[in-house]
Amino acid sequence: MTEVDSFSAPRTATIRDAMATINASGMQMLLLVDEGGRFQRTVTDGDLRRLLLAGSEMGDSLERLPDLKSVTAPEEVTRKAALALMDANEINHLPLIDGEGRVVRVLNRRDIGAPILLSTPHMGExxxxxxxxxxxxxxxxxxxxxxxxxxxxxxxxxxxxxxxxxxxxxxxxxxxxxxxxxxxxxxxxxxxxxxxxxxxxxxxxxxxxxxxxxxxxxxxxxxxxxxxxxxxxxxxxxxxxxxxxxxxxxxxxxxxxxxxxxxxxxxxxxxxxxxxxxxxxxxxxxxxxxxxxxxxxxxxxxxxxxxxxxxxxxxxxxxxxxxxxxxxxxxxxxxxxxxxxxxxxxxxxxxxxxxxxxxQVLEQRVEARRAVYDAYREGLADIPGLAFQPEPEWSYSNRWLSALTLDPEVAGSTASEVIRRLADEMIECRPVWKPMHLQPVFSHCRHFAHGNEPVSDRIFDQGLCMPSGSNMSPEEIARIIDAMRGALKAR
Structure with missing residues (x-):
């Protein structure tokens, strides 16, 4: 990728060229690659200073750099796992490697973003x-x-x-x-x-x-x-x-x-x-x-x-x-x-x-949450087996939470599996409420079903609630949709 190429260099590059690349890229590091473009190690300006202190000249190549096993991750790494790797190794950049050993992307700590929670308070003035x-x-x-x-x-x-x-x-x-x-x-x-x-x-x-x-x-x-x-x-x-x-x-x-x-x-x-x-x-x-x-x-x-x-x-x-x-x-x-x-x-x-x-801002909060719901419906419309909580003609919902069901036989995943996968991407989803007649504390209580099979049982088995805060940014909503599609392997 051009983005990766812009801060990659072979060992034949000079220290001067390496420093110029680091300065120009803004990445505070470069990727050292072999002739086939396969990743070898990361190089920081600290590594280059150590070469100069050891007697190298600015025109010397990077051949004198020692071999080093840099911390990397496979390209399909989750945000949660990537952040854990960064924290454990006290690094801010993580090269993501494909099956041929090439860097497809470098994940920056700031790119991971904050966790997206289900429904956070939205305060005004x-x-x-x-x-x-x-x-x-x-x-x-x-x-x-x-x-x-x-x-x-x-x-x-x-x-x-x-x-x-x-x-x-x-x-x-x-x-x-x-x-x-x-x-x-x-x-x-x-x-x-x-x-x-x-x-x-x-x-x-x-x-x-x-x-x-x-x-x-x-x-x-x-x-x-x-x-x-x-x-x-x-x-x-x-x-x-x-x-x-x-x-x-x-x-x-x-x-x-x-x-x-x-x-x-x-x-x-x-x-x-x-x-x-x-x-x-x-x-x-x-x-x-x-x-x-x-x-x-x-x-x-x-x-x-x-x-x-x-x-x-x-x-x-x-x-x-x-x-x-x-x-x-x-x-x-x-x-x-x-x-x-x-x-x-x-x-x-x-x-x-x-x-x-x-x-004073209730109407705007309702509009914002309905807009979140509409964005999900549009962004996930082509996923088979996915159905949102319906809105009958007599209803105008505030869409406090955007809730949906997944038919596992059609979607290929259960709601609980999707919740776990999105959690790995630092996105909080929740199951729908567990019906009261299924709660241990109320197991002795009577229950009257809508038909032969309780409707609420099916909704609970297949349902999940998406992040629905009125203060979510368009970028966060897009990130959730992308993660949801990835979790369901929709392209």
Whole structure:
């Protein structure tokens, strides 16, 4: 390659010529090759100085250089392995050698790049203003003007009448479950393809989750499976206390049929929109269809407060009760008095300030993540056996994570193999959520499938999540696509 030829030299080259080559290339080294172009060793300006100190002249050739086994790697070396070689040998350049012993490329430490993570926080400028305001006014503890404003701004954004800012999305779900009166022995229907935080609060209150499968059109709760679960419950003489519907990876579930089923049976819906702030269902904000909705502002979410959540509802009494429970259920008395058990779940004024700043760029963050998803779809469109999480016509996903499935019989690789290969290229991919009905801690719980075979099981077996950060550069996205194609041997 011309690039390699520009800083290669034979042993017949003079020291002067070698120094000129090093200076011109900017590589701080040159490649010593034999007459056939096969690699012999690297040469640095330090090597040349040692020759001169030993009595050589500038016009002398490089014949006096001793043989040296330089550190090299095969041309197919992974970024992770290359970096490990560089670190172990304290070098910044690594020649990559083909099967005939020729250098095809020299990998520079800076070319390896930083690891690309799944979903990193993307901070702007407005956050600092609100945080500094909290410091200036000494509103550091939980509650304060930022908390009140953040609640109002979220409610206005999504079209809900009321909101309560809390310490996490999990806390918001727990408060919702508590307020709906879940007690030991009660059952709650819950999406199975989700993170454990959707189901754990049921158990906090002594209830028992009953898991509902996904449908293939959105990967979210299957109305068909939900109907079967209600039919089974009625036949056995009971009904669930609530239904927790999860909007997976930033995409709303098909809420109309789910609400029709739940309303017919008089069972309230908690909408777990932890991942879907900024998404829409039939033009309406995700998270406001149930009796209560939940958002998360964890560090990896579409916007973040580093840790935090929000409970929304049109029912003012529920939100007032949530705030009461979240501040240790302190009674309105002149002394500390408690008539029921509460929780330390309220959001701090500082973190709410971060959230207010983040909220100003929510639309841009959604657009950026959707652009990442679109780039993956275009760059990987020709790979057989690869299918992205679908977006039905009624959905506008925030694409919090770009998720896909790989059919191993068609693609020639499993999702777990691809995840390992991309990890070798310092790219973080993750499996999709392991369905709750497959989790050891919930193995005793019932599960209702969409059809003969659970849809969520297949998605878990074949699914993976790609890096989806709104702050990724075009170069990083291209690097991920190239690595993905390499992992699947697509050309």
């Amino acid at each position: 407005a956050e600092l203003y609100f945080v500094e305001e909290a410091f200036r006014t000494n509103w550091i503890a939980p509650l304060g003007p930022n908390v009140d404003a953040f609640e109002n701004e979220i409610a206005a954004l999504v079209g809900s009448k009321h909101a309560a800012a809390v310490s996490s999305g999990t806390a918001a779900i727990h408060l919702a479950v508590r307020m709906l009166g879940v007690k030991p022995g009660d059952r709650v229907f819950c999406s199975t393809l989700t993170f454990a935080a959707s189901a754990n609060p049921i158990v906090y209150e002594g209830g028992e989750p009953v898991f509902i499968d996904s449908e293939p059109d959105s990967w979210n709760m299957s109305p068909r499976a939900l109907e079967q679960a209600f039919d089974a419950a009625k036949a056995e003489g009971w009904l669930p206390k609530a239904v927790i519907v999860v909007n997976l990876y930033g995409q709303s579930a098909d809420m109309d049929p789910i609400l029709e089923i739940c309303n017919r049976h008089g069972v309230p819906v908690i909408e777990d929109a932890a991942e879907s702030l900024g998404a829409r269902y039939k033009g309406k904000a995700s998270g406001v269809f149930g009796l209560m909705g939940v958002y998360s502002f964890n560090g990896n979410k579409i916007i973040t407060t580093s840790g935090g959540g929000m409970l929304v509802s049109d029912d003012e009494a529920l939100i007032q009760q949530a705030r009461f429970l979240a501040t240790q259920a302190r009674d309105p008395a002149p002394h500390y008095q408690h008539s029921q058990i509460g929780f330390n779940y309220r959001m701090s004024n500082i973190l709410a300030g971060v959230g207010r700043g983040q909220l």
